[in-house]
Amino acid sequence: MTPKHPSESLTVLTDLVLPSETNHINNLFGGELLARMDRAASIAGQRHSRCITVTASVNHVAFAKPISLGSVVTIEAKVSRAFRSSMEVYIDVWVEDRISGIKTKANEAIYTFVAVDENGKPVEVAPIIPETELEKKRYDAALRRKQLSLVLAGKMKPEEATELKALFV
Numbered sequence: 001m002t003p004k005h006p007s008e009s010l011t012v013l014t015d016l017v018l019p020s021e022t023n024h025i026n027n028l029f030g031g032e033l034l035a036r037m038d039r040a041a042s043i044a045g046q047r048h049s050r051c052i053t054v055t056a057s058v059n060h061v062a063f064a065k066p067i068s069l070g071s072v073v074t075i076e077a078k079v080s081r082a083f084r085s086s087m088e089v090y091i092d093v094w095v096e097d098r099i100s101g102i103k104t105k106a107n108e109a110i111y112t113f114v115a116v117d118e119n120g121k122p123v124e125v126a127p128i129i130p131e132t133e134l135e136k137k138r139y140d141a142a143l144r145r146k147q148l149s150l151v152l153a154g155k156m157k158p159e160e161a162t163e164l165k166a167l168f169v
């Protein structure tokens with residue numbers, strides 16, 4: 001299968017924070033952000049694989065900064081690494097200042113998507129060739145994150161997670 005670059009899956013979603021999407025202190029509700037990120041990451045996975053994609057796991061979410069009512073929120077999702085049928089999708093969340101237009105990083109997350117056929121059976125996807133320094137860094141660490149996710153899900157024995165173990169021993 002012909003390899004692809006992360007930029008080919010880039011998906012950018014920009015939207016406002018409305019009153020119905022906030023918590024009691026007028027900040028974006030975490031579950032709403034998770035849903036927006038899931039949608040963007042799903043499209044990134046589809047753009048990479050040209051298949052139906054399903055969320056297999058949410059590997060990491062950091063709600064680093066609150067996002068207030070009325071904010072303009074931009075979600076950028078890109079496939080950071082592809083395995084056989086699974087893809088790690090890295091998501092960066094930015095908030096845009098209404099006056100200056102300057103974007104500040106508010107959150108990031110890492111999801112795993114699996115490409116499936118019409119019957120929900122996993123199908124092979126193209127490999128990824130990272131280009132930028134950041135893409136290379138994310139690509140290199142993705143195998144460790146996949147192993148950690150599989151161990152936590154009870155789908156891999158800790159002793160089989162060789163890349164992950166190498167971090168500690």
Ligand SMILES: CC(=O)SCCNC(=O)CCNC(=O)[C@H](O)C(C)(C)COP(=O)(O)OP(=O)(O)OC[C@H]1O[C@@H](n2cnc3c(N)ncnc32)[C@H](O)[C@@H]1OP(=O)(O)O
Nearest residue numbers: 042053054055056057083084085086112114122149150153
């Ligand atoms: C866009 C949406 O929100 S979709 C709705 C939410 N998501 C869903 O409904 C998905 C429900 N789950 C499923 O359909 C299945 O569990 C699947 C398709 C994700 C996996 O199916 P399985 O029968 O476990 O297939 P299999 O064991 O071959 O795993 C497929 C791939 O997923 C990977 N995988 C499975 N679980 C995990 C996990 N928890 N973390 C990381 N990777 C995982 C496997 O390592 C494998 O990767 P590889 O092919 O790249 O080596």
